[in-house]
Amino acid sequence: MRKSLTMLALAAVLGGCAGMPRMSDAERLALYRSHAGEEVRSFTLFGRPSGWTPLGEEALVVWTRPCEAWLLELAGRCQDLDHAPGMTLTSTGSQVQARFDEVIPLGPGVSEVGRIPCRIQSIRRVDVAGLRQAQQELREAAVKQREAEATP
Known part of the structure; x- marks a missing residue:
């Protein structure tokens, strides 16, 4: 069943981005959601994240290692x-917890005055291998689409 849900999400994303140079935040969030597992209460983060991917204003992915990522959906x-070019998490210690910890955007262009931390509503582990496979399939489909449009 999970495979069929993933394929449905992939088809929706493909249909939504055909002919477009870049996926929207909503399409990228749908792709990450389709490759995220069940909700967990927390995840372990030693030091700083190795990277992060914003998915609009209500979600992001935190990369703890190149092959380990967590989808964080925010309370608003x-x-x-x-x-924002950067972000930080308000966790104390090595555990980042849903409904307790927060995300704070950082960097030039980010309002310092009145900055409100964003509470993490849910945490889900991302199937990075499955996500990368789906991204490769999307790239291949986009190439085929461009080739088909270029052929008279």
Whole structure:
């Protein structure tokens, strides 16, 4: 059943991005959601994340290692998240907890005055291998689409 849900999400994303140079935040979030497992209460983060991927103003992916990622959905809109060059998590210690810890966007262009931390509503582990496979399939489909459009 999970495979069929993934294929449905992939088809929706493909249909939504055909002919478009880049996926929207909503399409990228749908792709990550389709490759995320069940909700967990927390995840372990030693030091700083190895990277992060904003998915609009209400979600992001935190990369703890190149092959380990966590989808964090927030309790509401997070000001500046979608264009911030950096972010930090408010966790104390090595555990990042849903409904307790927060995300704070950082960097130039991010409002310092009135910055409100964004509470993490849910945490789900991302199937990175499955995500990468789906991204490769999307790239191949986009190439085929462009080739088909270029052929008279």
